[in-house]
Amino acid sequence: MHKREYQQFQETCYTQTLANGLRVNLLPKQGFHKTYAIFTTHFGAIDRTFIPQGQSSYVTQPAGIAHFLEHKLFDQKGYDAFELFGRYGADSNAFTSFTKTSYLFSATQNIRKNLEILLDFVQEPYFTEASVEKEKGIIGQEIQMYDDDPDWQLYMGLLNNLYPKHPVHVDIAGTIDTIQQIQAQDLYLAYRTFYHPQNMDLFVVGNLNPEETLSWIEENQAQKSFSEFKQPQVKIATEASLQEITAHKEIRLAVNRPKAIIGLKGLDTIPDGRAGLAYQIKVNLLLYLLFGESSEWYLQAYNKGIIDDTFSYEFDLSRSFHYVSWSSDTNRPQDFKQAIQTVLKHARVTLPTLEREFTLAKREMLGRLLQRMDAIEAIANSYEGDLFGQTTIFDQAEIYENVTLTDLCQVAEKLIDLRALSTFVIQPKEEAKS
Structure with missing residues (x-):
């Protein structure tokens, strides 16, 4: 096994790529009673157009196929995996994202x-x-539940504005119509293309002995045979063009107050591996400085009633897309949009003046990171495999320590393009006139 030692935190991550290609990460945590394991395939909701294993032409599967497959794998011949886990004292779950x-x-x-x-x-x-x-x-009921959720509709509305041709604009679960098209043969086709050990990784953390745990895994895998595998070829429209963006859209739903979300589509190129993780950390620090609860902007916008306690921001960086979003319940959606635009417009001038705030922000972010290091779920769930060059949560701390305010200014220069902004608003339904 390869050992990655993080002496600053007295942690060691053991990694091994098995003969069948499965990458295993084992991280023992002293003093913990619980063990957490997460088994991931790099197949998500956006991976709908691909060349199946052993074939030469692209096929396009119905939206929601990855999520549907996740549901069905628990339903085994003669048993239910959820129930079997419970019989042996484990809590189990699964999730599908756009990319895994x-x-x-x-x-x-x-x-x-x-x-x-x-x-x-x-x-x-x-x-x-x-x-x-x-x-x-069952999945149809889940889709209808999200269709009735205004916050989810706000989020998907923004993705439709920013990525009208990219598959990320379609709900992870698909639609009522698309899931009706899914057949057992479609599930097998997707499974055989993406669910191969060479396209998967296993992360186990907690109360474990790495040598013993690896021997269990190796013994299990040695009993199975897997077909020849080629890295999946997936076709996804990258949509780097500004012309694809819808600048503004509004709908009406049964909400008490207007909801607004503003998105900034990333048109710059994200570096590979560890540098990609560094990019993500720099953007998160940038957003914290400009829009965090201790920022001058936040206090002014809150006191003016432009935003309230529902305000949040997020940077989403995934395979083939990245964007920033800001959302809030607000009676003044136009003022909210203008306030965000103003900060972004002047970010290049404002950032160099925030050296003191930057130092404090780094300290706070590191403190939050240290807290997450005590949660075994956070350690395993933060692992992104090839996306960030096999880095772990402990690598993030080193990046935080080395990042400079100049780095943030350089990232802002590349990321912020006001032409790439979009707004989606949900207004309350108009009352029927008597």
Whole structure:
């Protein structure tokens, strides 16, 4: 095993790539009783157009296929994986994002057995037409629930504005219409293309012995055979053009107050590996300085009633897209938009004057990071594999320590393009006139 030692935090991460290509990360935590494992395939909601293994032409599958597959894998021949985990004292779950699907458990006992359950059910697909038809009703209810959620509609509305041709503008779960198109053969096709050990990684953290745990995993994998694998070829429109952006859109829903979200589409090129993680950290620091709760802008906007306690901002950096968003319930959506624009417009001038605030921000961000290092779920969930060059949460601390205010100014220069802004607003429904 390869050891990555983080002496500053007295932590060691053990990594091993198995003969079948599965990358395993093991991080023992002294004094912890719980163990957490997450098994991830780099296949998400945007990966709908691809060349299947052993074929030469692209196919496009219905929206929601990755999420549907996540649901169905728990339903095994003769047993339900959720119930089996519970029988051995583990809490289990799974999630699908735009770029990956992860399966996980946490437990304080029967770790070897629960690891075997995790590896086995994810690596043993079993779909029937009858079970697929039944699942359509379950997922359909989930989709309808999100359709009725104004905050989710606000978020998806912005993605539609920023990425009208990129698959990220479609809900991760798909739509009622698209999931009706999914058949068992579609699930098997996606599974065989993306669910191969060479396209997956396993991260286990907590109360464990790395040598012993690795031997359990190796023994489990040695009992299985996998077909020849080629890295999936996925076709995704990158949409770097400004012409694709919808500048403004409004809809009406059953809300008490208007909701507004503003997005800045990233048109710059993100560096690979660890430099990509550094880029993410720099943008997060930049946003904290300009829009955090202790910033001059936040206090003024709050006191003027432009924003309220619902205000938040986020930087999303994923494979093939990145953007910044700001959202709030506000009776003054236009003023909210103007306030954000003003800060961005003057960011290049403002940032160099915030040396003191920058020093404090770095200290606070590092403090938050240190707190997350005590949460085994945060350690494992922050791992992004190839996206950030196999870095872990402990690498983030070193980047935070070395980043400078000049770095933030350079990132702002590349990222901020006011032409790439978009606004989506949800207004309350008009009352019917008597």
